[in-house]
Amino acid sequence: MSMPPPMLEDLPEEFPVFPLGGALLLPQGRLPLNIFEPRYLAMVEDALGQGRYFGMVQPDKRLPRGENGPGLYRTGCLGRISAFEETGDGRYLITLSGVIRFGIAEEIEMRRGYRRVRAGLSGFAADLHQPADVLPFPRQILLDALARYFATAGIEANWETIAEMNNAALVVSLCMACPFAQEEKQALLEAKDPMLRAAALRALLEIDSFEGGTEDGKTPKAS
Helix, strand or coil, X not given: CCCCCCCHHHCCCEEEEEECCCCCCCCCCEEEEEECCHHHHHHHHHHHCCCCEEEEECECCCCCCECCECXXXXXXXXXXXXXXXXXXXXXXEEEEEEEEEEEEEEEEEEECCEEEEEXXXXXXXXXXXXXXXXXXXCHHHHHHHHHHHHHHHCXXXXXXXXXXXXXXXXXXXXXXXXXXXXXXXXXXXXXXXHHHHHHHHHHHHHHHHHHCCCCCCCCCCCC
């Protein structure tokens, strides 16, 4: 039984952030993380005692390094720890479930070695209510583009699992899982709405397939 989405006013506006290039978290997405650095072990411990929230954000290569570390993109995604396991060698294996995007207003004082921000959430309130259908084109078009992309990248597809996903879950999963460039992942995160994100995803799949020089790859027609 799925839990109802949180109310905007119940979400924190100050929270830790985990800067990690190439790691994309989207609202309604689920990101597995292997936590082993001492500062991020501390971050997870603190988050578990304070609502389980922290944000994912990518470093921005265009910005100079600051006192706290690399410059950051201004948009990230707030997540909530939805699964947690401590290993015998001191690591944490967690699943972070995406809740809502945020815009960084400012960095605030670090705590136990990890970075923290004050963020604005209200501009992304629509993230709390994901529509069931986010495709502005027939699903089969996305599946065909995906088949060509997988063929180019040499990725084995689990088409049975893909067939079981609704359109919203499929777009989120593909955006997060496909090995796009860091800048491309950021563009997917910053898409204004889920339909524009789906269109951007299709474009990336088709561009990467074309650059790979293949049009092979077929998927069963959607019923």
